[in-house]
Amino acid sequence: MILTNSYTRLPERFFARSALTPVAAPHLIALNRPLAEELGLDADWLAGPEGLAMLSGSEMPEGTDPVALAYAGHQFGQFVPQLGDGRALLLGDVIDRHGVRRDVQLKGSGPTPFSRRGDGRAALGPVLREYLVSEAMAALGVPTTRALAAVTTGETVLRMTALPGAVLARVAASHLRVGTFQFLAVRDDLDGLRALTDYAIERHYPEAREAANPTLAFYDAVVNAQARLIARWMSLGFIHGVMNTDNTSISGETIDYGPCAFLDEYDPGKVFSSIDQGGRYAYANQPRIGMWNLARLAETLLPLIDEDAERAVAAAQESLSRFLNYYENAHLAEMCAKLGLKTAEDGDKELIEGLFDLMAKSAADFTLTFRALSENPDSARALFSAPEDFEAWKARWKARLAREGTEDEARRAAMRAVNPAIIPRNHRIEEVIDAAVQREDFAPFEAMLAAVTTPYEERPDYARPPSPQERVWETFCGT
C-alpha cells in the first residue's frame, strides 16, 4: 500500500509530524469497497491486519509519512489563530482512477501537536453519523468528503459519559480550508501564502494558472465552487451546522459532519446544533455565511492579488460580489429541476418562493413535498394546512409546466431523479447510533447505509418523517 504525501513538499511550518497512538483492539465495522476500488486501494489488504493497523492509526506501512495539518479559523465569528488537526492525521494521498489526487485522512486517531486540551479521539456515534451523511451526500451528487472506513478502537472516550471510541478514514479532494490560508496570513507569512496558493491552484484550479492574475482567478473559482455547493445544500434541506472558516473547503466539498442534519419540516430559521445558540448557521443563513467565509479568504489573498492594497481590495470585492450571482443562478437551476422545469424564465423565482412560503406556513416536510410533487401532486395536498392555497399554487405550476410542454411521464421521471425519497433523517441516525453504542449492533447502520446511498429508490421505512415522539431537536458537535 503506497500513499505518497504531497503536503510534505510544502514548507515544514504547514504541518506537524506526530507519534502514532496504537489502539487497544481495533475492529473494522465498515469498509467502503467501491470507494477503495475508485482510489486504486486494495480493499482486501485494508480489511486485513496491516490495513486495520493503518486505519486505526496504530501502525503505518513502510514509507508512509503522516502529518497533522496546521490551520486557523473563525469559529462562530471569533478568530482562533491556531487550530490544526487536533484529532486527525493525514496519511497521504493517492491518484484515483480518474487521475485526481485525493487525500486519505484518519479522524479520531489520537493526539497531535495541535490537540490543545483535547484527547485526539472520536466517539463511535459521530463517526457513524459522518459515515452515513457523507455517503448519502455523495449519492445525492453533492461535492463531499467520503467515508472509506470506520474502525472501533476497543477503548472508551470520555465525553459527558464514557463512550466507545472509533476512527473514521476519510477521503477528500484535499484538506485545504479557508483556515489554512488564515493560519499563514495572521503570521504575515507571504512566502507561505504564495506556496499554498500555488499548491491549491495546481491541485484544484489549474486553469487559473493561465489567467492574467492567477490568484484572483483562483479566488473567483473558490467563490464559484462554494456558491454552487451551498445552492446544492439548500436544494436538499441540508444544514451544515458549523460553517466556520476551518470547515470551508477550498475544493468546494462539504467537510465536517459534526452537528449537521437535514430538515424534516420546512423552517428557514431551523438550527439543530446544540452549540449554535444564536442561530448563526441556521438553514436560511447559509448562503450569507458562505459569503462571509469567502470574504475572510479574500483578506488572506490581498497581498498576492495586487501589490497596491486599494487595487487588491477592489478586485477581491468585485470577485466576492459575484457570489450572489453564482449562488442565485445555481439555486434557481436546482429548484427549476426539482419542479420539473428544464429552463428558467421570468416568474420562476416567485413560483418557487410561493411554494416555500406555503411549506413554511404548513411546516410541510421538505423531502416529502418535492417527492410527492414528482409522483402525484394530489398526494402533496395532504402536507399543507391550507389545501386551497396549495391548489392555487399548483394551478400556477401546472400552467408553467404546460408552457414547457414536456410529456408528463418524462417530467415525472426527471423529477424523481433529482428529488430524493430518502435522506438520512436525524431520528434514524440516532436509532443507528443507539443500536451500535448500546448493543454493539451494526445491522441498523448497514441497512440505513444501503438506503441512503440509493436515495432515489422508494423505501417507505426510511422515507417516513419522525413522529412527535421520535423527533430529534438537537445535534452535538465535537465529540
Ligand SMILES: Nc1ncnc2c1ncn2[C@@H]1O[C@H](COP(=O)(O)OP(=O)(O)OP(=O)(O)O)[C@@H](O)[C@H]1O
Ligand atoms: N477530541 C479532540 N481532541 C483534540 N482536538 C480536537 C478534538 N475535537 C476537536 N478538536 C479540534 O478542534 C478544532 C475544531 O473542531 P471541529 O469539530 O470543527 O473539527 P473536527 O470535527 O475534529 O475535524 P474536521 O473539521 O477535520 O472534520 C479542530 O482543530 C479539531 O482538530
